[in-house]
Amino acid sequence: MGVIIAKSLNEACVVLAENPATTVLAGGTDLMVQANRGMQSMDSVLDLSRILELKEWTLKDSEIVLGAGISYTDLAEPQIATVVPALAQAARTVGSPQIRNAGTLGGNLATASPAGDTIPVLVAMDAVLQLKSSSGNREVAITDFITGVKSNALQAGEIIQSITMPVFQGPQEFLKVGTRNAMVISVVSLALVTDYLGRKLRVGVGSVSPVPFRATEAEEFISQEFDWEKNSSLSEKVINKFSDMVADSTKPIDDHRGTADYRKHAVGILAKRALERVCANGES
Amino acid sequence: MSRVQTSDTVTKGPRIGESALRPDGIPKVKGEFVFSNDLRHPQMLWGGTLRSPHPAARIVSINTAPALKMTGVHAVLSSEDTEGMPLYGLEHPDQPVLADGVVRYQGEPVAIVAADHPENVRLALEAIEVEYELIEPLSDSKLAQEAKAIHPDGNLFRKIDLIYGNSQEDGEIIVEGTYEVGMQDQAPLGTESGMAIPSEDGGVDLFVSTQWLHADRDQVAACLNLPSEKVRLTLAGVGGAFGAREDISLHIHLCLLALRTGKPVKMSYSRTESFHGHVHRHPAQMWYRHHAKSDGTLTRIEARLLLDGGAYASTSSAVLANAACFAAGPYRVPSVQIHGAVVRTNNPPCGAMRGFGCVQVCFAHEAQMDKLAIALGMDPVELRLKNALKSGDQIITGQTITGTAPVAEVIETCAQHPTSVGAASEQMELPGGAGRTADPKNIVRGEAIAVGFKNLMFSEGFDDFSTASCQLLDGVATITCACAEVGQGFVTLAQQIAREILGVEEVILAPASTSNVGSAGSTSASRQTWMSGGAVKSACEEVRIRLLSRIAESHDLDVESLVIVDGGIASLSSNFSISLKEATIESIEVEETYRHMPTHPLDENGQGDAHVSFAFSAHRAVVDVDQELGLIKVVELITSQDVGRVLNPLQLQGQLEGGAAQGLGLAVLEEINVVDGRILNPSFTDYLLPTALDMPPVEIAALIEQPEPNAPFGAKGVGEPPAISSTAAVASAVRNATGLDLQRVPIRPTDIVFSEKSEND
Numbered sequence A: 001m002g003v004i005i006a007k008s009l010n011e012a013c014v015v016l017a018e019n020p021a022t023t024v025l026a027g028g029t030d031l032m033v034q035a036n037r038g039m040q041s042m043d044s045v046l047d048l049s050r051i052l053e054l055k056e057w058t059l060k061d062s063e064i065v066l067g068a069g070i071s072y073t074d075l076a077e078p079q080i081a082t083v084v085p086a087l088a089q090a091a092r093t094v095g096s097p098q099i100r101n102a103g104t105l106g107g108n109l110a111t112a113s114p115a116g117d118t119i120p121v122l123v124a125m126d127a128v129l130q131l132k133s134s135s136g137n138r139e140v141a142i143t144d145f146i147t148g149v150k151s152n153a154l155q156a157g158e159i160i161q162s163i164t165m166p167v168f169q170g171p172q173e174f175l176k177v178g179t180r181n182a183m184v185i186s187v188v189s190l191a192l193v194t195d196y197l198g199r200k201l202r203v204g205v206g207s208v209s210p211v212p213f214r215a216t217e218a219e220e221f222i223s224q225e226f227d228w229e230k231n232s233s234l235s236e237k238v239i240n241k242f243s244d245m246v247a248d249s250t251k252p253i254d255d256h257r258g259t260a261d262y263r264k265h266a267v268g269i270l271a272k273r274a275l276e277r278v279c280a281n282g283e284s
Numbered sequence B: 001m002s003r004v005q006t007s008d009t010v011t012k013g014p015r016i017g018e019s020a021l022r023p024d025g026i027p028k029v030k031g032e033f034v035f036s037n038d039l040r041h042p043q044m045l046w047g048g049t050l051r052s053p054h055p056a057a058r059i060v061s062i063n064t065a066p067a068l069k070m071t072g073v074h075a076v077l078s079s080e081d082t083e084g085m086p087l088y089g090l091e092h093p094d095q096p097v098l099a100d101g102v103v104r105y106q107g108e109p110v111a112i113v114a115a116d117h118p119e120n121v122r123l124a125l126e127a128i129e130v131e132y133e134l135i136e137p138l139s140d141s142k143l144a145q146e147a148k149a150i151h152p153d154g155n156l157f158r159k160i161d162l163i164y165g166n167s168q169e170d171g172e173i174i175v176e177g178t179y180e181v182g183m184q185d186q187a188p189l190g191t192e193s194g195m196a197i198p199s200e201d202g203g204v205d206l207f208v209s210t211q212w213l214h215a216d217r218d219q220v221a222a223c224l225n226l227p228s229e230k231v232r233l234t235l236a237g238v239g240g241a242f243g244a245r246e247d248i249s250l251h252i253h254l255c256l257l258a259l260r261t262g263k264p265v266k267m268s269y270s271r272t273e274s275f276h277g278h279v280h281r282h283p284a285q286m287w288y289r290h291h292a293k294s295d296g297t298l299t300r301i302e303a304r305l306l307l308d309g310g311a312y313a314s315t316s317s318a319v320l321a322n323a324a325c326f327a328a329g330p331y332r333v334p335s336v337q338i339h340g341a342v343v344r345t346n347n348p349p350c351g352a353m354r355g356f357g358c359v360q361v362c363f364a365h366e367a368q369m370d371k372l373a374i375a376l377g378m379d380p381v382e383l384r385l386k387n388a389l390k391s392g393d394q395i396i397t398g399q400t401i402t403g404t405a406p407v408a409e410v411i412e413t414c415a416q417h418p419t420s421v422g423a424a425s426e427q428m429e430l431p432g433g434a435g436r437t438a439d440p441k442n443i444v445r446g447e448a449i450a451v452g453f454k455n456l457m458f459s460e461g462f463d464d465f466s467t468a469s470c471q472l473l474d475g476v477a478t479i480t481c482a483c484a485e486v487g488q489g490f491v492t493l494a495q496q497i498a499r500e501i502l503g504v505e506e507v508i509l510a511p512a513s514t515s516n517v518g519s520a521g522s523t524s525a526s527r528q529t530w531m532s533g534g535a536v537k538s539a540c541e542e543v544r545i546r547l548l549s550r551i552a553e554s555h556d557l558d559v560e561s562l563v564i565v566d567g568g569i570a571s572l573s574s575n576f577s578i579s580l581k582e583a584t585i586e587s588i589e590v591e592e593t594y595r596h597m598p599t600h601p602l603d604e605n606g607q608g609d610a611h612v613s614f615a616f617s618a619h620r621a622v623v624d625v626d627q628e629l630g631l632i633k634v635v636e637l638i639t640s641q642d643v644g645r646v647l648n649p650l651q652l653q654g655q656l657e658g659g660a661a662q663g664l665g666l667a668v669l670e671e672i673n674v675v676d677g678r679i680l681n682p683s684f685t686d687y688l689l690p691t692a693l694d695m696p697p698v699e700i701a702a703l704i705e706q707p708e709p710n711a712p713f714g715a716k717g718v719g720e721p722p723a724i725s726s727t728a729a730v731a732s733a734v735r736n737a738t739g740l741d742l743q744r745v746p747i748r749p750t751d752i753v754f755s756e757k758s759e760n761d
């Protein structure tokens, strides 16, 4: 077993180009679980955790670019949290302090679990991933990147360099249901992002389908009903319809973490509560 | 409950009644404590176990040849390679050391491997070829008694028809309910691990984390076909037990591999393997009917109890006896009819877990008491007080309580304790916690109290004893006892006792082992403080008597005038004095065996003086519930417990907190999900233990100190009661908050969200 600790992105790309079978390691919070179960080859490993470029973030032209190596702990810090509050809220729901210190945004995306907590937020925001390899760079939309349950569009030799998303004006909410009050895999999750300038409410849902997705019909409906001038509270009928439309857009399954019925029900409740909070926020 | 330390005790080591810091506490926090998993030997091999992936199958063939040929592999053994007794078991042997022709649960050991590296062990296990012929698993305990026997011993481990009193009359008020308890796991943080080292005499030394060294030794020796003196067990650092280590797991396998290879062999279960590799708490289905007068006096209880024992016997029969004997709760009931059964299925084997049969029935009898209170329009606390057992009353086995029974005291102090929680101020503190799902307006609050009780020590005529020796030399006491320290506090208690009785400061506790002393019995049934504490106390007292008479004789003094003070012996009638060190240049050593009062088997009606002593506890829980999402947050847990006497306040607090956390876990989180005999969640990803956000601080309302007659120092065992009434209290509080029936624990989100639906199904 050989481990190469890369110091720069270029170095990492060269290593990967030479040996595309190399296992990429970031925080290790998904990878080591697999390795310990004997389900992940660790014959040759490329460690990204010392590459400073991957931990950088920049805010420019109403866009935020987050390095793939940024940890959950850093995502929840005020500098980032004030720009993308829903992502910070999602980061805070992840695991325990140890996991949040080690686990990274890039790792969450590459793992591409239906329950990955950052994904509904990034989906709601139409985030774009910057992928890098020794043969060049390319950009992929989040919905094209995640191609199925735990599968992604990374090609041999590619590394996720960063994730870019628009900075929206308006309140954001991320809610996640788990049976335990902390340190739990999501049973359902939902992100609601308001875009005052674009007059659009954006909804991303997780753990209710093989791939987190946007509830576009519910978005259309509520964006029309929403009071963009005064942001006054909505009628119960409208809120309930939105909640039902979000629930109806999902195709959840039964598993040992929750039943399909419960997931459908709960995602509707999350939609309703997120919407009520967004309205209440606007009022104050 | 903190006790004032006098200036005296600051410089002296802790005596009885004073808080004693565990010697292993700080090393554990720093990662310096040597757990069984940390054992190393320069020549050691690694062992591994091939387990059945199927809950029920015939083994058509096992081919170990491909594995044996692999690099680094030293031995591959299947049932054909064992020479001793092929079966083992704590109560009676019915479980194969290695599956012989048939597997009866998912995870049953089929073959074992020793190799030079864990990775080679893994590869060798993969290379063993086993051909199975699948059998439809018997997974429904309700069908077990009628179904075809899945074991030569049949599918019924035990049944008990307990009949007390002769009234069959209906009461003025009747409430009825059906209850269910899911399968809880002890989930000790240290997985099963140990090391066996072959010895020159053809025997073997086994270092292992366990609860009962001598019972292990006897089972291991029989299965190895060795005389028991050639099998020596020494306790290795234990990472929690809670009943999971009362049965054999890897013990025999390790010894077989060590003897076969002639080398030390180490084994350590993975977390998933651990979930498959030890017994669990019995799932229970219970039906109850309570009868009462309109003033709330209980007149009769009927119940049917069905426990799922899984594939092998373990301690199932004793668990059922407890469930039956304590089925009515700590209440006076003139007439009781209970039918209880524990059956064999192809589900994971069940055995000992903290609370041992009392946890399941407490959940049910307390739900019934709440139901009765509602039917009567009576305050639930008043109803419990009205029927509370007291000393001199009979329990439902016809046994009169001769010891203390402060049931009313635990209820009253717990009920009256002021609450200290306000409304949650942060979203994180609401149900859903870090997931940010709730706002205060989504929350309902509920509160409830529950009471439970349990027997201390082993029951039903079991010859229950502990052995300890005390040696006093150069002013230093050395205590030798095979009591397994699994976190309960014997390490500090033994020292406290020696100091208290002998006036010494330095007390050495020899390693717990089968080679230097007789059995201490199991560290279970809340029994070691009483039993091994009793043995240490007797040994120290005898040493003291011999010491004082020796000094009296050699200095021509009246032995009655001698006292031990300030590390020396002095005479009250002269100015003679001598330091303990000087007085014990010649050693004094005494071994004592301690037995509790004899108990008796239950008769054919489940009647008899089967138990030694009883301990009572009450919990009061306050919960917040998000009804729309079915999420729960326990915001307050208050407890009172009948403890006899407090020996080590700090350790006692630890037991009360830890037990309540386990009880809370069963109420709202912890369940091994078994479908068709298969465990769906054998990992901490999905077997959810309470986190700091799930478990509120435990508020101790009162420790009732009424010394128990016949108990050493008057102290009762304290380990199990905290895990008994806590589950019932939390579940009742959720019922109180939601108004739902909630007849099952753990309470799942769907039980709350879809309750009406499931009711109509």
Ligand SMILES: Cc1cc2nc3c(=O)[nH]c(=O)nc-3n(C[C@H](O)[C@H](O)[C@H](O)COP(=O)(O)OP(=O)(O)OC[C@H]3O[C@@H](n4cnc5c(N)ncnc54)[C@H](O)[C@@H]3O)c2cc1C
Binding pocket: A023, A024, A025, A026, A027, A028, A029, A030, A031, A032, A033, A048, A068, A069, A093, A094, A095, A096, A099, A102, A103, A104, A105, A106, A107, A108, A109, A110, A111, A115, A116, A117, A118, A154, A158, A159, A160, A161, A183, A184, A185, A186
């Ligand atoms: C106890 C525990 C609790 C957890 N709780 C949660 C939770 O609440 N919510 C949640 O969503 N997840 C949770 N996880 C999963 C995990 O923490 C996250 O998915 C995390 O984001 C993974 O990031 P990492 O840096 O640790 O990735 P690693 O484990 O290092 O890698 C994961 C995968 O991503 C690949 N990878 C990593 N970085 C890159 C990159 N820059 N380019 C290309 N490929 C890359 C790796 O090759 C690997 O395949 C938990 C895990 C544990 C162990």
